[in-house]
Amino acid sequence: MAIDKFLVEASHIMMFARSVGDDNPIYHDEEYANKTDLGGIIAPPTFAQSSAQFDPNYFLRPKIGGEGWFGSGKDASGAKPSSSSGSGESGGGGAAMGLHAEQHFEYHLPVKAGDVLSATTKPGNTWEKESKRAGKLKFSESVTEYRNQNGDLVITATGVGVQTERAVDS
Amino acid sequence: MLKESEIKIGDKHTTTLVEDLKRTQIVQYAGASGDYNPLHTDEIFTTQVAGYPSVFAHGMLSMGLTGTMLTNYVGDGALKKYGVRFTNQVWPGDTLKSTATIVDIREQDGERVVDLQIETTNQNDVAVITGNATAKIES
Numbered sequence: 001m002a003i004d005k006f007l008v009e010a011s012h013i014m015m016f017a018r019s020v021g022d023d024n025p026i027y028h029d030e031e032y033a034n035k036t037d038l039g040g041i042i043a044p045p046t047f048a049q050s051s052a053q054f055d056p057n058y059f060l061r062p063k064i065g066g067e068g069w070f071g072s073g074k075d076a077s078g079a080k081p082s083s084s085s086g087s088g089e090s091g092g093g094g095a096a097m098g099l100h101a102e103q104h105f106e107y108h109l110p111v112k113a114g115d116v117l118s119a120t121t122k123p124g125n126t127w128e129k130e131s132k133r134a135g136k137l138k139f140s141e142s143v144t145e146y147r148n149q150n151g152d153l154v155i156t157a158t159g160v161g162v163q164t165e166r167a168v169d170s
Numbered sequence: 171m172l173k174e175s176e177i178k179i180g181d182k183h184t185t186t187l188v189e190d191l192k193r194t195q196i197v198q199y200a201g202a203s204g205d206y207n208p209l210h211t212d213e214i215f216t217t218q219v220a221g222y223p224s225v226f227a228h229g230m231l232s233m234g235l236t237g238t239m240l241t242n243y244v245g246d247g248a249l250k251k252y253g254v255r256f257t258n259q260v261w262p263g264d265t266l267k268s269t270a271t272i273v274d275i276r277e278q279d280g281e282r283v284v285d286l287q288i289e290t291t292n293q294n295d296v297a298v299i300t301g302n303a304t305a306k307i308e309s
Contacts, residue, residue, distance in 0.1 A: 019198040020234030045237040053204035060207045071208035076218040100229035104253030167221040
């Protein structure tokens with residue numbers, strides 16, 4: 001997966017912060033944020049995950065005029081997801097093809113509203129494990145590097161996705 | 171930012187992240203993050219096709235909620251590292267509590283930093299997230 005342009009916008013940061021229950025003014029109040037040492041609105045620590053919005057082939061977004069969507073409509077499930085039609089990777093993780101097992105972020109520089117990031121993802125390790133709750137588990141790691149408009153590395157994100165044999169028993 | 175003179179190894183910071191998690195908040199997260207996997211928002215698909223008892227939260231929503239606790243504790247722009255394992259699913263109706271525990275205070279790349287162990291649990295005291303973080307502190 002590669003993302004050429006991940007536009008970090010203040011309104012997107014505001015919506016993302018709301019969704020994770022964060023009313024810190026550094027994420028929505030420009031006047032307040034400008035007076036802090038950071039000098040403006042910054043992105044919350046897990047915001048890089050929303051780079052999925054900027055991945056044209058992102059697997060877990062219905063495509064306009066696309067092949068259909070596997071969620072419910074008239075029937076409980078629509079089209080089967082086709083793994084060949086998308087990258088199968090989320091922005092910061094490798095969870096799109098199954099469940100998300102782990103996620104790690106390393107922060108090198110603050111991500112600020114107005115930044116234009118690019119991201120490249122490389123596959124990492126893969127391994128298997130047996131589990132009582134979900135059968136055979138297939139783990140796969142992906143490492144995404146986010147760079148800003150100056151070419152500086154801002155975030156390294158490592159995601160671990162897991163494909164389960166069956167739904168996880170709760 | 172945390173001040174070194176005001177913290178010590180073993181200090182704990184606990185907050186409630188969400189009470190009675192609503193499906194609507196999961197929808198909000200789907201919209202903001204761009205992860206529209208029906209397992210998180212489509213009750214019919216999730217129960218009838220995928221075989222789960224109900225929709226459940228994105229792991230990244232739990233990590234995001236836990237991140238709110240973390241940045242409220244260590245300050246804005248202080249995090250150097252933040253990583254988690256998703257140990258159990260989070261369901262609508264769950265109430266989540268999260269604790270950060272200081273496990274080390276040390277020097278890294280010429281800066282003073284604190285290492286934190288993180289655990290987020292549900293109303294049954296089952297861990298849904300375990301993880302760790304490193305943040306800059308004021309010496």
